[in-house]
Amino acid sequence: MNSGRRNVLKGTGGAAVMGLAAAAGLFKPGSAWAQSWNKAAFETKSMNDTIKAMGGSTAAESKDIVITSPDIAENGAVVPFSIASKIPKTESIALLVEKNPNTLAANFNIPDGTEAGITTRVKMGQTSNVIALVKADGKFYYTGKEVKVTLGGCGG
């Protein structure tokens, strides 16, 4: 069962198939599980697909999101990132690495009273554009920066 599904994903239409599946409600992003995990979003291959899997349509570039990270990461297995959003009513902050096998690395939900800023460490397979995707008041905003990786972090 698993191998068949993998093959579907490998096809060029994989992302589209996932998008359709999400639209058809096969995966329910944000459904009321005690611990929900948005499988569809974590299988996306581009920012636009990630936004769709999170229930949005487009994102506007914003200067009110700041990514703090090294410009050059010597070790792609551990790349530190701080993301801070000054956008009012920030609900969630996601970290996306465009050239990783799957774009979405992590998504943080920010309740009222918590600062819209997180620090974490992710793996990067290669030099890539890194995107901070912020959902605020129901809308999506993003900012991106390129991080060069001299040694990949995906076991290559």
Place this chain on the structure above:
Amino acid sequence: MADPMKIRAAMVGDKVEVKVLMSHEMETGQRKDSKGAAIPAWFIQNVTATHNGKTVLSAEWGPAVAKNPFLSFRFAGGKPGDKVVITWIDNKGDKRTDEATIT
């Protein structure tokens, strides 16, 4: 059972700064072993932090989060002596909960 998390929770101004270091392999599912067989993915999917029963941060993670994950954030409304409780659950259903006292 996985190793305990290292959690620091300290007042910074009027906010509580939480720093967490978890002990987890965070296997991506992309790597192959010496025989060429894929190593199955094994990673933390959900992280929840609570203070006095109120969720102060929740996260969904993919396998791209680095091994032995580090996380830092700040929230308002805490005071020294309060407890911060952090729970993670991985894709195999293993979970771990640890707590720290705000200093």
